[in-house]
Amino acid sequence: MPNYLQTVDIEWFNQRLVKVLVIVLLLFAVLLLRLMQLQLIDGEEMRRLSAINSIRLQDIHAPRGVILDRHGNTIVDNRPSFDLHVVLKDAKPLDRTLAHLAPLLDEPVAQLWERLESVRPRGPYAPLLLKSDIGRDTLAAVEANRYALPGVMVQVAARRHYIHDQLAAHVVGYMGEISPEELRRPGFEDCKRGDFIGKFGVERAFENVLRGKRGGRQVEVNASGQVVGVLQTVDAVAGRNIVLTLDRSLQQKAEMLLDGRAGAVVALEPDSGRVLAMASSPAFDPNLFVSGLTREQWNEWVTNTYRPLENKAIQGEYPPASVYKIVTAVAGLEEGVVDDQTTYFCPGHYQFGNRAYRCWKRWGHGNVDLIKAMAESCDVYFYRLGEALGVDRLAHYAHRMGLGKPTGWQVDREARGLIPTAQWKLNRFGEPWQRGENLSIAIGQSFNLTTPLQLAVMTAGVANGGTLFKPFVVERMQSADGQVTYQGAPEISGRMDLSPENMALLRKSLWAAVNMPGGTALGARIPSVAYAGKTGTAQVVARPRDDEHLTEERAERHRNHALFVAYAPADAPRIALAVVVEHGQSGSGAAAPVAKALIETFLGLADD
Incomplete structure (x- = not known):
């Protein structure tokens, strides 16, 4: 091979080698610069990202x-x-x-x-x-x-x-x-x-x-x-x-007694306002909200006619019916309209204008004084009291006894109820109050609405001599190691301010309702413990004349509500109760037995 050709090959190879070396050096330079950037410029950020990835x-x-x-x-x-x-x-x-x-x-x-x-x-x-x-x-x-x-x-x-x-x-x-x-x-x-x-x-x-x-x-x-x-x-x-202030055994008993029936029970300690039991029926299982509530279950609850998600004890509003006669009696005594000697004759009805207002006992009660009228729930006696007192004076004493206003319940929103006045009706309907309406108001019907908790607070006030306590359910709060950080205490919300003589007469009349022959709650009497109470039967809606054609469900919804309030023992009260059984027909038949069983349980008299 000629020398000049060898020289050309060597030069061509050297040129290629230089180019490759330049490329390699450039790559190393880029790599070095990148390492410098990662270490010196972005080092802190890289360390942070690494930590995030592993920590x-x-x-x-x-x-x-x-x-x-x-x-x-x-x-x-x-x-x-x-x-x-x-x-x-x-x-x-x-x-x-x-x-x-x-x-x-x-x-x-x-x-x-x-x-x-x-x-x-x-x-x-x-x-x-x-x-x-x-x-x-x-x-x-x-x-x-x-x-x-x-x-x-x-x-x-x-x-x-x-x-x-x-x-x-x-x-x-x-x-x-x-x-x-x-x-x-x-x-x-x-x-x-x-x-x-x-x-x-x-x-x-x-x-x-x-x-x-x-x-x-x-x-x-x-x-x-x-x-x-x-x-x-x-x-x-x-x-x-x-x-909580709740007594688990009493709470379980209350719910068992209401099982299958819509209604509410409230039990209070009369001298403090502590809630011993508060039951509303039908109820719900709170575990379902935690484990995952199905749409079907939720729809079943919200469409249920008997409102299982509502606490009827504080949010249910019911006509107090004959339980309201406690208010009417107090108003009559305090205003001097009647005393322990006053009697009225009950022939089974009371004629007012062109209308005859019937007593629940069609053949009448005869001559009745306050004790007999309360014990036997004589409507005529209280019709006459209502006529003499008028709606505004009745409303005044109803408010003094804790009705128609919040009780001070500390947990959820409570309903106010309704105690009507003449001005209220004028504002609400644009119509004046009629004298005949005083008769219906006096026996707890017409516009009157109360909650079971209000009735329990009123009953506890009668039991303790006239003091209204705010009901409370939190006894104390304590840390995990047992240190008490909050202690509940009774709080007075009002006083009935009744004379001692009138209070004593009222309490005697409520004792008679449970213990005297003819008393409407005699069937719920406890022989070993005398207690006091008052029945009530609240009309819901007028029953249609063709009631035999009603379905079973509609017929039930036309039945009266049953109410009963009580405190026990009568001479030294330790518990006050209000019981409402929706569509229970009568206070003596549906509500009073519930109260009796709860009193026996609380006082340790029950067999079970």
């Missing part, structure tokens, strides 16, 4: 305070719940992870996708709740397959547990998931989406007391998002426990 923050939910009765019996507590979460950044490939998880949960994959799409993530590494309360068998299956389920984790949370299902449901209330609107309200700064808070009853009214303060832990995770170590922990602060 996570986990919430520690605060144990919610338990709820107990006055004797320390637990009514509401917490149980462990195993909740399944997924971290989307770790669960890759997500479709394969969900496909492996679906048979373990016994759910279709499509349903898991729908659940994930319905949850808005709080961040790329925030665990999303896939299924709550999975059960121990499912937990074992997930743990056995944990290495095939990247990004899937099980967290243990405390779930509310209402031990006796429906017991005192309308008092303790229920919980539900916090709404976006509630998250923005003051007092919920520590809450997050998915948290459960009190929605009704004691759970709602004392949410900030029961909730406690959440904690957290800093954990280290591997590439699959599984925890390999705990770096730091800030313990949660448990919520405070609440001890």
Whole structure:
């Protein structure tokens, strides 16, 4: 080969080599510059991202305070719940992870996708709740397959547990998931989406007391998002426990006696206003709100004619019927219209104008004084009192005895009831009050409306000599270690201001209603303990003439409400009650036996 050709080849090779070296040097320079950028310029950010990828923050939910009765019996507590979460950044490939998880949960994959799409993530590494309360068998299956389920984790949370299902449901209330609107309200700064808070009853009214303060832990995770170590922990602060004034045994008895019938029972301690029992029927199971309420169950409740979600003890408004005769008697005595010697003759009706107002006893009661009129619930006696007193004076004494206004109940909104006046009717209907209406008002009919709680407060006031106490249900609050942070105490809301002589006569007449021959509540008498009470039978609507063609349901809704108020023992009262049985027909037949059984239970006289 000629020399000049060799020279050309060497030069061509050297040129190519130089180019390759330049390219390699440029690549190394770019790599060096990139390393310098990562180390010197972006080093801090890279270290932060690395930490995020391997170090996570986990919430520690605060144990919610338990709820107990006055004797320390637990009514509401917490149980462990195993909740399944997924971290989307770790669960890759997500479709394969969900496909492996679906048979373990016994759910279709499509349903898991729908659940994930319905949850808005709080961040790329925030665990999303896939299924709550999975059960121990499912937990074992997930743990056995944990290495095939990247990004899937099980967290243990405390779930509310209402031990006796429906017991005192309308008092303790229920919980539900916090709404976006509630998250923005003051007092919920520590809450997050998915948290459960009190929605009704004691759970709602004392949410900030029961909730406690959440904690957290800093954990280290591997590439699959599984925890390999705990770096730091800030313990949660448990919520405070609440001890109620309720007596669990008495509450259970009240609910058992109402079972299958719409109505309410309120039992108070006369000298303090402590609520010993408060039952509303039909009731509901608060556990269903926590475990997941179905649409069908919710629709069944809200469309139920007998309103199971309503606390009838404080929100139900009923004509007081003959129980109102207590007010009429007080007004007549205090105004001097009658005294212990006054008698009226009852022939079975009272003629007023061109209308005859009938007494419930068609053949009449004959000559009656106040004691006999109250004991036998003579309508004619109270018609004449109502005619003499007028609606405004009756309203004055009704308000003095606690009717037609809130009692001061501390938990949920209570209904006011209605005690009419002449001015009220003029404002409401644009019509003047008619004298004949005084007769209906005097026996608790017409526009009169009261709540069972109001009737119980009034009865307790008569029992203790004339003092009205605000009813309260929280006896005390205490920390998890037993330190008392709040102690409930009686609070006076008003006084009846009756003369001692009139109060004594009134109490004697109520004793006669239960213990005297002819008394309307004689059938509910307790031989070993004398107690006092008053029956009432409230007309709901006029029964149509062709009532034989009514369906059973419509016929029942036309039946009268049954009422009974009582306190026991008569000479040293320890309990005051109001019982309402919707469509129970008569106070003596439906409501008085309920009160009798509750008194026997509370005083330890019952066989069971």
